[in-house]
Amino acid sequence: MDDSSTSFDRPFLYDRSGRRYAVTDRRWRGEDGTPLALSPMPGLTPDRIDTSERSLWRYQAAIPVPPRHRVSLGEGCTPMLPLDWNGLRVHFKLEWFNPTSSFKDRGVAVMISHLRGQGETRVLEDSSGNGGSSVAAYAAAAGIRAKIIVPAATSAAKILQARAYGARIELVEGTRDQVSDEAIRQSEQIPYASHNWHPFFLQGTKTIAYEMWESLGFRAPDNVVLVAGAGSNILGCDIAFSELLEARQIDRRPRLLVGQPEHWATIADAVNGIDPRSRGPRVPTIAEGASIATPVRLPETVQAIRRSGGAAVAVTEDQIRAAVRRLASRGLYAEPTSGVAAAALDHFLADGTIGPDQTTVVVLTGAGLKSAEKMATLFGSDIDPDEGSRA
Structure with a gap:
């Protein structure tokens, strides 16, 4: 987190070179090829927590996604x-x-909500298992088609879960990083909802x-x-x-x-x-x-x-x-x-x-x-x- 980038009024994305992008920009990395971050949001105070909401959206005041775009399956508030x-x-x-059944639902819920707000109708993810299952679930909840690229050695239970949500699965031989490289190649055609790259x-x-x-x-x-x-x-x-x-x-x-x-x-x-x-x-x-x-x-x-x-x-x-x-x-x-x-x-x-x-x-x-x-x-x-x- 770059504390010098503080701007609470108008959040923006920025890459490692410091170049800024609008949060509405449909990109998952900067022009310099580095990952994007979101400028700091104002921290919460107890009175700004929506205590009527039993999900991570009780912290809506600190989440840069309008409520009308929210996609939720009840994530967060874990014991x-x-x-x-x-x-x-x-x-x-x-x-x-x-x-x-994994922490990935927190990030995916916010990321898919943001992507739905941008009007995306399909997404691509690469994952060793839990991230793919989560993207498949939230894409289904949002009415978005999902393609998940996974290592061939991934747990069968995780692949089954993603398939159950209706996602298209592609198995790739090789390391986790080789799987990521293949997803980046395919991201030229399909919006990339990467839990490793996407700032949301x-x-x-x-x-x-x-x-x-x-x-x-x-x-x-x-x-x-x-x-x-x-x-x-x-x-x-x-x-x-x-x-x-x-x-x-x-x-x-x-x-x-x-x-x-x-x-x-x-x-x-x-x-x-x-x-x-x-x-x-x-x-x-x-x-x-x-x-x-x-x-x-x-x-x-x-x-x-x-x-x-x-x-x-x-x-x-x-x-x-x-x-x-x-x-x-x-x-x-x-x-x-x-x-x-x-x-x-x-x-x-x-x-x-x-x-x-x-x-x-x-x-x-x-x-x-x-x-x-x-x-x-x-x-x-x-x-x-x-x-x-x-x-």
Whole structure:
């Protein structure tokens, strides 16, 4: 977020070169080829929250989409569950309570609302799963045709969900970044509703931070622990807490503490000054939603972490698997991508980054049901085939 771009009266888009564009401009990136950001919105005060609305649209005053264009399936207002974790009270934000069972619904709801307001009748998205499912759902709700390009190795459950909403699915062999390259090529013909590129997606993800603030009695937590792939939750939190600081509703930024799978830790390595090549060849991770080698907003995510006084860590596959099992033992059936955040929590507790008297929120991004095949590798061998007949 560029604080020098403050303009509350007339919001605008801008690229890394500083060139400005109207919010009505039908573009998803700048003329310089870099991602676009929206100029800062005025931060909310408690009296501007629409408490009659039980969705993220209760923060309509901070969302730059006119109510008449709104597309909603009831996203947001997810539970924030306090649990004892290593003897400390930690809050877990359960994002699978969103309509398609992942946090992506926040950003997609706002992005699709904006695109509908622009009169779009079809959209293109590329996704490893959750983003595609979400775009398919909200496009269906908006009466917009959707095409989703996904890696061939994507979870069958996620592909099935997107197909169920009526989206056209195209499978592409190769890495997540190769899938993105193909989507960018096709974006010459189809409007690109990319959850990684489109600036209005971040205007939806920022509502998770507003919910933390409201749930904690209009106070900021000390720490927010996040898993990062492209970093949209990092940037969403940075935007919202910056807006709240500007509105004098909080007096400090929460530290953003980030975890990534060790072979896909581009953001963490950039924060820590590590050459990613030192990790050797990239190998598949059970946390498929975080396997992004080249986040398009890498400089911005690194700046957001550092601005918050936060930190980032790479976690191993064994640590991710152990974290998923531990979450499940507490009744939280989180997909392995979410397990990265729990593994990062363990790391930051162990090294003293998170102290015993601090308020910490851990964001669990999606449900285990979205990654049935990956969850089966963790729990399938533990199932007694005769257990159901004895119940």
